[in-house]
Amino acid sequence: MTPKERMAIPCQEMPEQDAVVRARNMKEVALGFTAEQAKIEASRCMQCPTKPCMTGCPVAINIPGFLAKAAEGDFDGALKIIKETSLLPAVCGRVCPQEKQCQKFCTMGKLMKNVDKAVAIGRVERYCADHGDAGEVVCAPKTGKRVAIVGSGPAGITCAADCAKAGHDVTLFEAFHKAGGVLVYGIPEFRLPKSIVQKEIDGLKKLGVKVETNYCVGRTRKVSDFLEKDGFDAVFVGTGAGLPKFMGLPGENLVGVFSANEYLTRANLMKAYLEGEAETPFWHGKKVAVLGGGNVAMDASRMALRLGAEKVYLIYRRSLEEMPARKEEVHHAKAEGVEFLMLQNAKEIHGDESGKVCGMTCLKYELGEPDASGRRSPVAIPGSEFELDVDTVVVAVGNASNPLIPATTEGLEVNKRGNIVVDEHNMTSIPGVFAGGDIVLGAATVILAMGEGRRAAAGITEYLKTK
Amino acid sequence: MNKIVAKEQLSENVFRMEVEAPLIAAERKAGQFVIVMIDEDKGERIPLTIADASKERGTITLIFQTVGASTLKMSHLEVGDSIAAILGPLGQPTHIMGRDGGKPGKVVCVGGGIGVAPMHPIAQALKAAGNDVTIIMGARNKGLFVMEKEMREIAGDKLILITDDGSSGRKGLVTEPLKELCEAGAVDEVIAIGPPIMMKFCALTTKPYGVKTTVSLNTIMIDGTGMCGGCRITVGDETKFVCVDGPEFDGHKVDWDQMLKRMAIFKPQEAAAKEHACNLYK
Numbered sequence: 001m002t003p004k005e006r007m008a009i010p011c012q013e014m015p016e017q018d019a020v021v022r023a024r025n026m027k028e029v030a031l032g033f034t035a036e037q038a039k040i041e042a043s044r045c046m047q048c049p050t051k052p053c054m055t056g057c058p059v060a061i062n063i064p065g066f067l068a069k070a071a072e073g074d075f076d077g078a079l080k081i082i083k084e085t086s087l088l089p090a091v092c093g094r095v096c097p098q099e100k101q102c103q104k105f106c107t108m109g110k111l112m113k114n115v116d117k118a119v120a121i122g123r124v125e126r127y128c129a130d131h132g133d134a135g136e137v138v139c140a141p142k143t144g145k146r147v148a149i150v151g152s153g154p155a156g157i158t159c160a161a162d163c164a165k166a167g168h169d170v171t172l173f174e175a176f177h178k179a180g181g182v183l184v185y186g187i188p189e190f191r192l193p194k195s196i197v198q199k200e201i202d203g204l205k206k207l208g209v210k211v212e213t214n215y216c217v218g219r220t221r222k223v224s225d226f227l228e229k230d231g232f233d234a235v236f237v238g239t240g241a242g243l244p245k246f247m248g249l250p251g252e253n254l255v256g257v258f259s260a261n262e263y264l265t266r267a268n269l270m271k272a273y274l275e276g277e278a279e280t281p282f283w284h285g286k287k288v289a290v291l292g293g294g295n296v297a298m299d300a301s302r303m304a305l306r307l308g309a310e311k312v313y314l315i316y317r318r319s320l321e322e323m324p325a326r327k328e329e330v331h332h333a334k335a336e337g338v339e340f341l342m343l344q345n346a347k348e349i350h351g352d353e354s355g356k357v358c359g360m361t362c363l364k365y366e367l368g369e370p371d372a373s374g375r376r377s378p379v380a381i382p383g384s385e386f387e388l389d390v391d392t393v394v395v396a397v398g399n400a401s402n403p404l405i406p407a408t409t410e411g412l413e414v415n416k417r418g419n420i421v422v423d424e425h426n427m428t429s430i431p432g433v434f435a436g437g438d439i440v441l442g443a444a445t446v447i448l449a450m451g452e453g454r455r456a457a458a459g460i461t462e463y464l465k466t467k
Numbered sequence: 468m469n470k471i472v473a474k475e476q477l478s479e480n481v482f483r484m485e486v487e488a489p490l491i492a493a494e495r496k497a498g499q500f501v502i503v504m505i506d507e508d509k510g511e512r513i514p515l516t517i518a519d520a521s522k523e524r525g526t527i528t529l530i531f532q533t534v535g536a537s538t539l540k541m542s543h544l545e546v547g548d549s550i551a552a553i554l555g556p557l558g559q560p561t562h563i564m565g566r567d568g569g570k571p572g573k574v575v576c577v578g579g580g581i582g583v584a585p586m587h588p589i590a591q592a593l594k595a596a597g598n599d600v601t602i603i604m605g606a607r608n609k610g611l612f613v614m615e616k617e618m619r620e621i622a623g624d625k626l627i628l629i630t631d632d633g634s635s636g637r638k639g640l641v642t643e644p645l646k647e648l649c650e651a652g653a654v655d656e657v658i659a660i661g662p663p664i665m666m667k668f669c670a671l672t673t674k675p676y677g678v679k680t681t682v683s684l685n686t687i688m689i690d691g692t693g694m695c696g697g698c699r700i701t702v703g704d705e706t707k708f709v710c711v712d713g714p715e716f717d718g719h720k721v722d723w724d725q726m727l728k729r730m731a732i733f734k735p736q737e738a739a740a741k742e743h744a745c746n747l748y749k
């Protein structure tokens with residue numbers, strides 16, 4: 001096929017639930033390709049010899065390789081190729097910001113002069129993961145070495161799986177009562193069904209990984225106890241960026257102001273959406289303001305709709321262009337009825353006599369000079385105050401790293417932001433203690449956390465050879 | 468799963484339970500708490516103070532009052548049953564004068580209602596560190612006192628009982644003997660644990676005398692590890708997370724009005740859940 005002929009193959013639209021219907025239910029929004037669609041979409045790939053897409057994928061999946069298999073309808077073969085580098089394709093195919101990663105560099109998108117017309121790599125990846133079978137995993141012979149993994153997010157899951165495959169005896173420790181990290185407490189069911197995460201955890205157990213929930217490392221036991229008393233030979237710390245940031249606004253501690261972490265944890269992990277069944281109560285705001293512009297803000301605002309809010313405002317102090325959220329989620333949120341208030345920000349939250357939120361003063365912004373991050377920085381317009389009628393405010397302006405492990409582990413080096421410092425093998429300042437994911441990178445992405453878990457596992461295996 | 472090895476009813480709606488949790492028993496210090504789940508799938512995560520622990524038996528003791536759905540469910544578990552999940556020990560241990568710095572001195576412990584239970588290990592540690600310990604125990608009426616014997620073992624004749632209705636000990640509020648003790652001078656520290664309103668007034672009582680007053684806040688929590696901010700409260704000019712920065716704070720700096728309002732966030736839903744749970748046990 002010539003490139004021209006390939007360009008003529010129509011882009012496949014992923015079926016999704018109707019926007020009006022889905023905005024009020026918790027079921028997955030994007031339904032996934034059919035087999036036929038996956039084949040057609042994969043056949044749009046031109047098999048570029050330089051493979052530019054691969055440079056955009058943080059773990060460098062052999063993209064043309066798996067697309068070629070998928071185009072033939074060999075989804076098992078495609079999944080095998082994906083799994084050589086990525087452990088969580090069903091997750092990443094759904095949540096990667098593809099338009100900024102693999103698809104950004106895709107030649108097809110360049111030819112069509114529209115990144116949205118690039119080969120839908122993530123969607124085909126998702127199809128292969130959901131429907132393909134990569135076969136049984138074989139573990140290397142037992143090494144007799146024991147590895148403790150702290151935190152069960154994508155970094156921990158990946159590191160645990162790779163360590164188990166390398167023949168080590170692995171135990172995964174998680175503070176919550178359910179394993180999965182942000183994938184279970186943060187990202188909602190309608191975007192990432194929890195059954196998919198559970199499948200990955202079950203997979204770990206099949207590899208022989210022991211999963212200990214309700215275990216807070218630093219409190220129940222310390223990292224040093226693992227090494228000195230409990231007979232572990234190496235430890236991996238993947239505790240994520242779980243510390244919610246607040247903005248320091250007047251009124252931020254009023255009743256009805258939540259961190260996105262609390263709001264989403266109540267809804268997802270504690271299943272507050274199962275009204276009448278779940279015991280954890282939920283705050284049913286009617287007019288909800290969500291502050292922020294990332295994936296977390298999108299998830300919180302769409303969750304608010306699903307839990308019965310009549311109006312949901314998403315308030316972001318820059319413009320749509322600067323918004324860090326995945327493009328697809330922004331589209332989805334808009335279609336579902338979230339109102340986007342761009343170049344605006346909260347100034348003060350007001351409360352009534354019982355301490356409940358009863359309104360908010362906002363300010364309008366304009367874009368000034370680019371700041372250190374290269375984005376144009378927002379500047380408040382003096383005198384532009386206006387009132388917004390809300391009864392709930394969700395603060396989704398980012399997470400900092402959880403300080404518990406650094407605070408309870410003597411000699412563990414962290415940087416100014418509290419992120420753990422690691423070398424090129426993801427080893428920390430303490431020999432035998434490795435770290436990766438958001439606790440190292442700051443709030444990042446699933447695929448990056450997964451990549452870090454992989455590199456750390458390789459580092460651990462190397463390190464254990466010398467012991 | 469944590470097996471219940473002993474259970475005792477201390478008063479009409481207060482229970483003591485000893486449960487298996489060997490790692491927590493080994494690590495815990497006075498003032499720390501656990502998060503308990505009765506049902507891991509749809510249950511709530513509730514914070515409870517570790518009232519006592521035995522390293523030998525590998526158990527911790529919890530003392531709880533049935534105030535809502537989850538504590539009511541917990542009260543219906545029997546010896547041999549298991550609690551689905553216990554996470555801990557969480558929070559900062561109590562600073563014990565004379566042990567963790569400073570010289571031993573005169574300490575007044577004020578326990579209101581169920582607050583006597585979390586006070587017990589603290590009073591024990593204070594005594595062991597050589598402090599002169601006075602204990603004030605307050606309750607609405609005689610039937611609501613818990614652990615009187617244990618507290619008497621620590622304080623001897625320096626145990627002051629006080630009830631709202633005078634059915635046991637003095638009639639009145641805990642702040643009255645507290646004020647007299649401050650008035651008489653030589654109080655180095657007051658530790659108050661009980662309903663927020665009681666702690667608020669204890670702090671107000673000691674403030675004019677400049678007596679350091681430590682309170683243990685019982686805010687609503689979810690994770691207990693610092694990831695949600697649901698337990699946050701203003702102390703001085705700062706926002707603090709009770710589960711990791713506390714649960715103990717300087718009572719003179721706590722924004723009590725905010726604390727009381729935040730405690731009531733889910734009142735309507737909790738009332739409905741309690742009624743539902745009560746009906747289940749009828």
Ligand SMILES: Cc1cc2nc3c(=O)[nH]c(=O)nc-3n(C[C@H](O)[C@H](O)[C@H](O)COP(=O)(O)OP(=O)(O)OC[C@H]3O[C@@H](n4cnc5c(N)ncnc54)[C@H](O)[C@@H]3O)c2cc1C
Nearest residue numbers: 151153154155175181182186217240295437438444445446
């Ligand atoms: C709402 C939300 C939406 C997001 N959407 C996207 C998206 O669409 N695409 C994307 O790529 N990324 C997204 N992200 C970011 C992504 O989820 C994270 O970058 C990723 O999960 C980080 O993985 P991790 O393994 O480092 O940590 P986490 O997933 O945060 O997992 C850490 C785990 O460690 C546990 N833990 C912490 N401390 C302890 C301790 N002391 N002892 C034991 N266990 C402990 C925590 O309970 C948690 O389960 C989103 C994040 C959020 C919050």
Ligand SMILES: Cc1cc2nc3c(=O)[nH]c(=O)nc-3n(C[C@H](O)[C@H](O)[C@H](O)COP(=O)(O)OP(=O)(O)OC[C@H]3O[C@@H](n4cnc5c(N)ncnc54)[C@H](O)[C@@H]3O)c2cc1C
Nearest residue numbers: 513514515516530531532534535536537538685686687737
């Ligand atoms: C650090 C800490 C230590 C605690 N130690 C103990 C203890 O040793 N023994 C004990 O009996 N209780 C203790 N509590 C309080 C206990 O957590 C609550 O009583 C429990 O969560 C109520 O759950 P429920 O489902 O039965 O009631 P709910 O239905 O949740 O609530 C019923 C009533 O209790 C109030 N309430 C809700 N959550 C809390 C809360 N976290 N604290 C106080 N009141 C609340 C509600 O406003 C409502 O009026 C502690 C709380 C904290 C934060």
Ligand code: SF4
Nearest residue numbers: 057092096101102122
């Ligand atoms: S893992 Fe993410 S970035 Fe890599 S190919 Fe898949 S969707 Fe693209």
Ligand code: SF4
Nearest residue numbers: 045046048053106107
């Ligand atoms: S850049 Fe696009 S077209 Fe080229 S190999 Fe990669 S996916 Fe295929």
Ligand code: FES
Nearest residue numbers: 691693695696710
């Ligand atoms: S309970 Fe979640 S931060 Fe304290």
